[in-house]
Amino acid sequence: MGWFKRLKDGIVTKTSDKKEAPDGLWYKCKECKEATTIKEITENFHKCPKCNYHVRIGSYDYFDLIFDGKTEELFTDLLPEDFLNFQDLKSYDERIIAAQAKTELDDAMSVAIGKVHKKPLVIAAMDFSFIGGSMGSVVGEKISRSVDYCIKHRVPFMIISKSGGARMMESAFSLMQMAKTSVKLSELAKNQIPYYSFLTDPTTGGVTASFAMLGDINFAEPKALIGFAGPRVIKETIGKDLPEGFQTSEFLLDHGFLDFIVDREGLKEKIGDLLTLLPAA
Amino acid sequence: MVFLDFEKPLESLFEQLEKIKQVGEQGDIDVSSNIQELEGKIKNVRKEIYSNLTGWQKVQLSRHPNRPYSLFYINTICKKFIELHGDRYFKDDKAIVGGIGSLDGQNVMFIGHQKGVDTKSRQYRNFGMANPEGYRKALRLMKLAEKFEMPVVCLVDTPGAFPGLEAEERGQAEAIARNLMEMAQLKVPIVVVIIGEGASGGALGIGLGDQVFMMENTWYSVISPESCSSILWRSWDYKEQAAEALKLTADHMYDFGIVDGIIKEPLGGAHTAPDEMAKMLKRHIKKVIGELSELSVKDRIKMRIKKYEQIGKFSKKKKNVRVKQGS
Ligand SMILES: [Zn+2]
Numbered sequence: 001m002g003w004f005k006r007l008k009d010g011i012v013t014k015t016s017d018k019k020e021a022p023d024g025l026w027y028k029c030k031e032c033k034e035a036t037t038i039k040e041i042t043e044n045f046h047k048c049p050k051c052n053y054h055v056r057i058g059s060y061d062y063f064d065l066i067f068d069g070k071t072e073e074l075f076t077d078l079l080p081e082d083f084l085n086f087q088d089l090k091s092y093d094e095r096i097i098a099a100q101a102k103t104e105l106d107d108a109m110s111v112a113i114g115k116v117h118k119k120p121l122v123i124a125a126m127d128f129s130f131i132g133g134s135m136g137s138v139v140g141e142k143i144s145r146s147v148d149y150c151i152k153h154r155v156p157f158m159i160i161s162k163s164g165g166a167r168m169m170e171s172a173f174s175l176m177q178m179a180k181t182s183v184k185l186s187e188l189a190k191n192q193i194p195y196y197s198f199l200t201d202p203t204t205g206g207v208t209a210s211f212a213m214l215g216d217i218n219f220a221e222p223k224a225l226i227g228f229a230g231p232r233v234i235k236e237t238i239g240k241d242l243p244e245g246f247q248t249s250e251f252l253l254d255h256g257f258l259d260f261i262v263d264r265e266g267l268k269e270k271i272g273d274l275l276t277l278l279p280a281a
Numbered sequence: 282m283v284f285l286d287f288e289k290p291l292e293s294l295f296e297q298l299e300k301i302k303q304v305g306e307q308g309d310i311d312v313s314s315n316i317q318e319l320e321g322k323i324k325n326v327r328k329e330i331y332s333n334l335t336g337w338q339k340v341q342l343s344r345h346p347n348r349p350y351s352l353f354y355i356n357t358i359c360k361k362f363i364e365l366h367g368d369r370y371f372k373d374d375k376a377i378v379g380g381i382g383s384l385d386g387q388n389v390m391f392i393g394h395q396k397g398v399d400t401k402s403r404q405y406r407n408f409g410m411a412n413p414e415g416y417r418k419a420l421r422l423m424k425l426a427e428k429f430e431m432p433v434v435c436l437v438d439t440p441g442a443f444p445g446l447e448a449e450e451r452g453q454a455e456a457i458a459r460n461l462m463e464m465a466q467l468k469v470p471i472v473v474v475i476i477g478e479g480a481s482g483g484a485l486g487i488g489l490g491d492q493v494f495m496m497e498n499t500w501y502s503v504i505s506p507e508s509c510s511s512i513l514w515r516s517w518d519y520k521e522q523a524a525e526a527l528k529l530t531a532d533h534m535y536d537f538g539i540v541d542g543i544i545k546e547p548l549g550g551a552h553t554a555p556d557e558m559a560k561m562l563k564r565h566i567k568k569v570i571g572e573l574s575e576l577s578v579k580d581r582i583k584m585r586i587k588k589y590e591q592i593g594k595f596s597k598k599k600k601n602v603r604v605k606q607g608s
Contacts, residue, residue: 076598083594086526088513137593144590166481166503168513171527172539175503176592178482179489182461183589190466206503208454209442209482214462228454228482229444237444247449257452 029053045264054221054264056201058103059110059125062160066123066268067114074111074122075145078138084171092169095131103129107138108163111146113155117272119279122150125160128202132164135207139167140177143211147184151191154280158196158271161212165205178210185214192281196274199226199249199258217274218258220249226257285341287330294323327549334498336524339531340506342498343438343477347552349559350409351378351393351436354476357556358563359383362391365422367414371451374415376407376443377487379422381431384567390426392419392487393436393476409478410443413456416486420460423467432470432570435487440505442483457486464489465589466582470573472566474544475499475531476551491585492569493539495531496558497546501539502529539592 026035031053041048045065046055063071082093100106108130113122124146126133143159150157166174188195197215199208201224209228212218220226227234227247235242245251252258262270284292298319305312334342342348355362359382366373379392394411397403419435426433442453464471471490479488479501495501504512509527510519534540544565547554573581 079596079598081594081596084526084528088509088519088523088526089515137595141593141595144593168504168509168527170594171503171529172501172534172537173592173594175481175485175501176539176589178458178485179461179465180589180592182458183465183489183586186462186465187586189462206482209457209486210461211458213452213455213458227449228442228457229449233444234446234449238446242446246446255450255452257455 027055030055045267047264052222052263054201054223056128056162058127058129059105059160062125063110063112063114063123065264066116066271067112067121068116068118069114071112071114074113074149075142076106078106078141080107080136080138082169084169084173086169086171088169095169099130103127105130107136107142108133108167109139109142111142113149116268116275119272119275120153120155121158121271121275122146122155123158123160126162126207128162128164131167133162133207134164134167134174135177136167136170136174137177140180143181144184147188150188150193154191154193156194156196156275156278156280157188158198159211159215160198160200161203161207162200163203163205163207163212165207175206178206181211182214185211189216194274194278194280196271196278200224202226204228204230213257217278219260219262219270220252220258222249222261222263224249226252283346285338285345287334287338287341290326290330291323294319294326298323324548331548331550335521336500336527336530337506337521339498340478340500340520340524340529342550343500344440345550345552346398348477349551349555350396350398350438351391351476352395353555354436354559354562355380355382355391355393357559358566359389359391360385365425366418368417368421370417371414374407374412374418375405376409376411376439377415377419379419384563384570387567387570388429388431389566389570390422390431390433391436392422392433394439394484394487396438396477407443409439410441411439411483411486412443412445412448413451413453416442416453416456416460419487420456420463423460423464423471427468430469432472432574433467433490434566434570435471435473435490437473437475437479437484437488438477438499439480439483440478441480442486457482460486461489465586468578468582470570470576470581471585472569472573474562474566475501475540476562478505480505489589491573491581491588492541494542494544494565494569495534495540496544496551496562497531498550499531500524500529501531501534502527 029048032051034050046057086092111124194216197218199220203226249261301312362382364380378395394409396409397406473490473493475495506520506524509523531543547557551558
């Protein structure tokens, strides 16, 4: 069943859970290994009722959690393209087709406009299930257009980051999306429109080193992995095991790179507060 | 002299040349015609080798141990240069250097990655891999340039930002991101030249500008060919294929519209004639600064934003706005 159909039926998309619970009924927690029914998890804001582990969810799940009701998806005409004819063990073209079939998404980001406690907000949310939430031209373009939209309508902007970093198969074009998104966000800032950056598990690489770290407010879900280099690379570089809790949300909060951490249960409330306390000037 | 694997045909020619020169110095045999012949041969072989370099070979050339680095260029092309140190928060990063130089009477803020020339200095420079304080130093100098209305020239040459534990603690990602956002709105001209390796966010962190150029034998990519090979091929052995797939050479980048021009190198690479290379770099920088200085601040920033806004390739499907009803 396509996400559109499911949304119409009022059933929340559960792309990530589908993968983790092959039988479709039970979810085994990654953290505490306890089994819970999908229904229980869903009703608990996609968190493990036993240990509060925040299950990785998709863009539409966040829209459902955050927006009041009716939302409109924006910029749905963009599709990724294998313009470099990039070929490793598979071609990029094959990877795109496989990812689209698996996730029923066009690319790793969806943008929607809706209301949170009756105040308008544009949210651009990433999907880790689509080629590791990697940033290619489509992600960059969606952010770019979102910024234009927010300036035009004077609506606050929020990005939900969930990404392994750049999309290698788009080579320098992917790298340039770091520049493109940052440049656009500088225009948003110039227009005094607030940008809330919400970091979720995981946020790494070029995404962290561009828009994810550039919020007027940076906040994250508990225990998310957030960093520039991946833990494995750092471990190889220093030749030592990494300290407990390294590169977690809590670590970043402590080191001064986040404003606060929010439990998914209080997420909507918090965003509502932000829209009241830090609206467009 | 250091010869790269694909330069092997040159090595024996240079050995012969050395021998003949020695003979010439020892005895009274006239070897000048032999020398001339050999030098001609060397030139032809060089032409042959360098006119058909693969992506991976250019990567190797960009890393040539004798290749000139930022401080060489700055010191060669500036009559006066004062190096400035420190980010004013934490420390001075040795992998990124900067300072004010006089370029034929025009004061310019130079910022560049710096690599070492021997084992000791390579470590001192952390192999050109900057920490957050390097990017923050760069930003401090750019802001200083803005205050005193002098153009900024960034020389990029890095295998990547340093992936260390402390780098993460001090916010490597934040430092790079901040630079991108600040460079977008900097009021003075920014000219960027990739002089060696342009690896990923570590390169881009001082690489956003009004005009971006690559020297002929350099590369620019989202990831090094080695790392790309290890991730996508799950083995370190496919670096040549990765280099081809990434299309990371100056020619490709120019075709893609990601860089604005290519600065030609002396035959055999920048390291074979560093002074000549410096002269070409200087001529180029001066010309571009002149052109950029004619624009108003507002127009320049507008053009800069437009330039990056346009980068991206995707296809479009028919307009279809999906409206979701509340659940
Ligand atoms: Zn659990």
